[in-house]
Amino acid sequence: MVATFTVGDVVITKITELESVGDTELMLPEATPHAVQQVSWLRPDYATDDGLLRTSIHAFALATPTRRIIADTGLGNDKQGRPVPAWNGMGGTFLEDLAAAGFPPETIDTVLCTHLHVDHAGWDTQLVQGKWVPTFPNARHLFVRAEFEHAEGAAGHGAAELFADSVAPIVEAGLVDLVAADEQVSPEVKLVPTPGHTPGHTSILIESRGERALITGDFIHHPVQLARPDWVSGGDHDPARAVATRRSMLSEIARTRTLLVGTHFAGPTIGHVVPDGDGSYRLEEPDAGTDPVPQPGPS
Ligand SMILES: [Zn+2]
Numbered sequence: 577m578v579a580t581f582t583v584g585d586v587v588i589t590k591i592t593e594l595e596s597v598g599d600t601e602l603m604l605p606e607a608t609p610h611a612v613q614q615v616s617w618l619r620p621d622y623a624t625d626d627g628l629l630r631t632s633i634h635a636f637a638l639a640t641p642t643r644r645i646i647a648d649t650g651l652g653n654d655k656q657g658r659p660v661p662a663w664n665g666m667g668g669t670f671l672e673d674l675a676a677a678g679f680p681p682e683t684i685d686t687v688l689c690t691h692l693h694v695d696h697a698g699w700d701t702q703l704v705q706g707k708w709v710p711t712f713p714n715a716r717h718l719f720v721r722a723e724f725e726h727a728e729g730a731a732g733h734g735a736a737e738l739f740a741d742s743v744a745p746i747v748e749a750g751l752v753d754l755v756a757a758d759e760q761v762s763p764e765v766k767l768v769p770t771p772g773h774t775p776g777h778t779s780i781l782i783e784s785r786g787e788r789a790l791i792t793g794d795f796i797h798h799p800v801q802l803a804r805p806d807w808v809s810g811g812d813h814d815p816a817r818a819v820a821t822r823r824s825m826l827s828e829i830a831r832t833r834t835l836l837v838g839t840h841f842a843g844p845t846i847g848h849v850v851p852d853g854d855g856s857y858r859l860e861e862p863d864a865g866t867d868p869v870p871q872p873g874p875s
Contacts, residue, residue: 578590578591578592578673578676578677579845581789581835581837581846583764583782583783583784583787583788583789583835584764584782584783584784584785584786584787585640585641585764585784585785586638586639586640586764586765586782586784587638587639588636588637588638588782588789588791588837589636589637589638589639589677589678589679590634590635590636590845591634591635591636591637591670591673591674591677591679592632592633592634592673593633593634593635593650593651593668593670594632594633594650594651594662594666594668595630595631595632595633595842596630596631596632597624597628597629597630597631598624598628598629599660600628600629600631600798601810602659602809602810602811603629603631603797603798603809603810603811603840604629604797604798604800604801604807604808604809604810605808605810606804606807606808607629607798607800607804607807608627609626609627609628610627611627611804612627612628612629612800613626613627615800615803615804617803617858617859618799618800618803621842621843621844622798622799622800622841622842622843622859623800629798629800630842630843631797631798631840631842632840632841632842632843632845633650633651633695633840634648634650634839634845635647635648635649635650635670635674635699636648636791636837636839637674637677637678637679637684638765638782639678640762640763640764640765640784641763641764642762642763643685643686643761643762643765644679644683644684644685644686645684645685645686645687645688645761645762645765646674646679646684646686646687646688646712646715647688647690647780647791648688648689648690648696648697648791648793648839649687649689649696649697649698649699649700649711650670650695650696650698650699651663651666651694651695651698651699652666652670652698652699652700652701652702652711652742653666653667653668653670653702653703654666654667654702654703655694655698655737655738655741655742656737656741657734657736657737658694658734658737659694659733659734663694663695663734670699671699671702671711681711681712681713682712682713682714683714684712684714684715685714685715685716686715686716686718686761686762687700687712687715687716687717687718688718688761688767688780689717689718689719689723690777690778690779690780690791690792690793690794690839691723691773691774691776691777691778691793691794692719692723692724692726692727692735692738692739692743692774693733693735693738693774693794693811694733694734694735694737694738696793696794696839697738697742697743698738698742699711700712700717700742700743700745700746701741701742701745701746708741708742708745709745709749710745710746710749710751712751713749713751715751716751716752716753717746717751717752717753718753718755718759718761718767719743719752719753719754719755720754720755720756720757720759720767720776720777720778721754721755721756721776722757722775722776723757723774723775723776723777723778724743724752724754724776725776726774726775726776726813727739727743727774733811755767757769757771757776757778761780764782764783764784765780765781765782766780766781766783767779767780767781768780768781768790770792770793770795770821770825771814771817771821772795772812772813772814772815772816772817772818772819772820772821772822773793773794773795773809773811773812773813773818774794774813775813775814777793777794777795778793779791779792779793779795779825780793781834787835788832788833788834788835789834789835789836789837789846790825790829790834790835790836790837791837791839792836792837792838792839793839794809794811794839794840795818795821795822795825796822796825796826796838797809797840798838798840798841799838799841799847799859801822802826802849802852802856802857802858802859803852803856803857803858804856805819805822805823805826805855805856805857806819823855826849826857829849830848830849830850830851830857833848834849835847835848835862836848836849836859844861846861846862847859847860847861847862848860848861848862
């Protein structure tokens with residue numbers, strides 16, 4: 577599935593690799609069906625009537641006036657040693673879908689990974705004649721230095737396998753730039769540090785013509801965490817820091833009416849964060865084309 581959103585002069589295209597229902601015990605252990613059913617606004621887009629969460633793995637292709645960027649690269653085909661059985665030996669049409677949406681891989685000039693987990697950097701490489709080669713051979717791959725150094729020694733959840741088959745070949749090809757967690761990527765695109773899920777985790781801020789949008793990465797996995805910001809992921813490196821990051825980001829996003837663009841949000845995927853009492857929030861769909869997105873005020 578392909579969907580397009582516009583933020584000023586930047587066009588964001590969502591390329592879906594895999595959508596799922598349920599099986600979120602590792603992602604959000606507290607999200608039992610009963611607990612999810614209490615958050616009624618999640619239905620039908622983000623949860624089923626039975627209280628199962630809908631999730632998605634997708635990439636965002638960004639066309640700016642000067643750059644062609646892919647933000648997170650999903651699982652990839654033919655990978656092995658992944659923590660979820662369905663993620664091994666994938667044979668999906670992601671690259672064909674990306675090209676059909678106007679982004680043949682060789683036209684991408686910048687690859688961003690919010691963090692180096694198996695569902696965010698998989699398509700950095702593809703298997704060609706038994707060898708892992710860069711999928712985006714003409715792109716600089718911007719890895720946050722702290723994230724790269726963490727990933728280099730990580731194990732479990734497929735981390736060592738990811739580094740070997742999807743990160744090391746990019747390094748060997750000379751396509752990596754290690755950058756700061758607040759790197760300005762282009763005039764409209766900037767990294768924002770959002771640590772907790774991983775040490776060097778970043779989100780991606782898009783600002784153009786007074787409009788703002790934030791690609792989350794995994795500082796939030798599912799819209800249910802707007803209502804329950806304290807629900808942590810089983811994959812969080814530092815759960816307490818992840819909660820602190822999520823709370824401060826949601827507050828800032830609501831205050832500045834920044835469009836939230838969810839990295840694992842199924843269906844509509846984007847929305848505005850609206851306070852909903854007691855430090856919780858809900859996601860409101862933007863009005864097509866007419867929604868004012870004011871400049872951020874003083875903090
Ligand atoms: Zn993820």
